[in-house]
Amino acid sequence: MSEFFAMNGYAFYIWGSYGLALLIFIIEIAMVCHKRKITLQQLRLLRDAGEGE
Amino acid sequence: MAINWFKYSAPSAFYGLAGKLVPWFAWSSAILFAIGLYISFFVAPTDATQGEAYRIMFIHVPASILSMFIYLIMAGYAALGLVFNTRLSSMMATALAPTGALFAFISLWSGAMWGKPMWGAWWVWDARLTSELILLFLYFGFIALHASIDDPRRADRAAALLAIVGSVNVPIIYFSVKWWNTLHQGATIKFTGTSMHVAMQQALWLMMLACWCYVIAVTLTRVRSIILERERNTQWVAELEEVRS
Numbered sequence: 001m002s003e004f005f006a007m008n009g010y011a012f013y014i015w016g017s018y019g020l021a022l023l024i025f026i027i028e029i030a031m032v033c034h035k036r037k038i039t040l041q042q043l044r045l046l047r048d049a050g051e052g053e
Numbered sequence: 054m055a056i057n058w059f060k061y062s063a064p065s066a067f068y069g070l071a072g073k074l075v076p077w078f079a080w081s082s083a084i085l086f087a088i089g090l091y092i093s094f095f096v097a098p099t100d101a102t103q104g105e106a107y108r109i110m111f112i113h114v115p116a117s118i119l120s121m122f123i124y125l126i127m128a129g130y131a132a133l134g135l136v137f138n139t140r141l142s143s144m145m146a147t148a149l150a151p152t153g154a155l156f157a158f159i160s161l162w163s164g165a166m167w168g169k170p171m172w173g174a175w176w177v178w179d180a181r182l183t184s185e186l187i188l189l190f191l192y193f194g195f196i197a198l199h200a201s202i203d204d205p206r207r208a209d210r211a212a213a214l215l216a217i218v219g220s221v222n223v224p225i226i227y228f229s230v231k232w233w234n235t236l237h238q239g240a241t242i243k244f245t246g247t248s249m250h251v252a253m254q255q256a257l258w259l260m261m262l263a264c265w266c267y268v269i270a271v272t273l274t275r276v277r278s279i280i281l282e283r284e285r286n287t288q289w290v291a292e293l294e295e296v297r298s
Contacts, residue, residue, distance in 0.1 A: 004094075010106040013170050017109045017163035021116070024155050025267065032274045039278040043285055043296045 064141050064280045065289040071273040078273070082266035089259030097252040109167040110253075115261040117160040119268060120188060121223050123153035127195070128220040131213035143209035144283065146216065147199055148276035152268050154192035160185060172236055180229040181237035184222060191219040205283055 007014045061067045093111040100107035127149040134143030164182065165175040176182065195212050202208035230239045241249055249257075284290050291297075 007108070008099075008105040010104065010108075010170060013106060013166040014108055017112055017166040020162050021112050021159050024159060028152065028155060028271055032271055032278075035278045036274060039281050040295055043281060043290065046285060047291060047296065 062139055062141055064144070064284055065287070067141055068277055068280050071277050075270050075273050075277075078266045078270035082263050082270055085259055085263035085266060089256055089263050092252060092256040092259060097256050098250060103171060106167065106170050109163050111256050111260045113160060113163040113167060114257060115264045116156045116163060117185065118261065119264050120153055120157035120160050120185070121226055123149055123156060123268060124188060124191070124216075124223055125220060127153060128216040131209070131216040134209055135213040135217075140283070141280075143206075143213070144276055144279045145272070146209075146213065148272045148279055149268075150192055150196050150199075151275070152271055154189060154196065156264075156268075157185065157189040157192060161189065177236055179236045180233040181226065181235050184226040184229050187222055188226060191215070191222060194219070 005011060005015075061070055089111070093108060097108070097111075099105055127146045130142045130149065131146040133139060134146060161182070164185075168177070169175050195216055198215055199208045199212040202211055229235060230237055241247055247254065281290060281296075
């Protein structure tokens, strides 16, 4: 198992590449989901403001 | 049987379609990544000259190819929006740009991580590397230009011009390893066939497909928010279930 993670001495480079890609994917997914939430919230606020007039 | 192909060019129709498609692409991506990574690390044999380090290829090559493809698709949508004045095409271009930039960054990063052990340098001003860096800057330029103009329709047109002019960079990246003497190696998979081990090819194709599905899922989710934002004053948005509740 530890031999697998050692990658024959290239562990830093290999896991550094895949790790960053994974991190970017996680952050992007979180940002896209957050943007949807915020957009829907704003639409509801806009609607409530319109009804109050 | 007449199919109305233009039906989904209306943001209101596309919004619903995109919402239905997202889970399919998201799950396909997860499954393809799982199989692709398994083959990349457990089935594909150790490379004869590069040892284990070559396994960076399975993220580096798909990310690089996609960064170029996404740019062309983005420029294509931007051009459609510019010529036919279709709102949805411009929204798609805007939605693709951040993902394209991230893939260009993954490509450069994993390239540096591969270059250090193989070439002895994180970075060299090689034609392939430099033109890929310019691609990243073109994405930044597109995003920044679009964000700096308040009127979205004018922003679409200005950013579209930048995207179209910038697309000349994509063939330069692709052919750079042929046109110039570069440290970066040439293409291993060619139209005429390849010398690559079959498990390595399978891993590469699976990782590429997984990345495609990821890009489509993320872009469609992002474009749905952009549609809502830009169509916020319309009746159909006000009548949406997720807005009414």
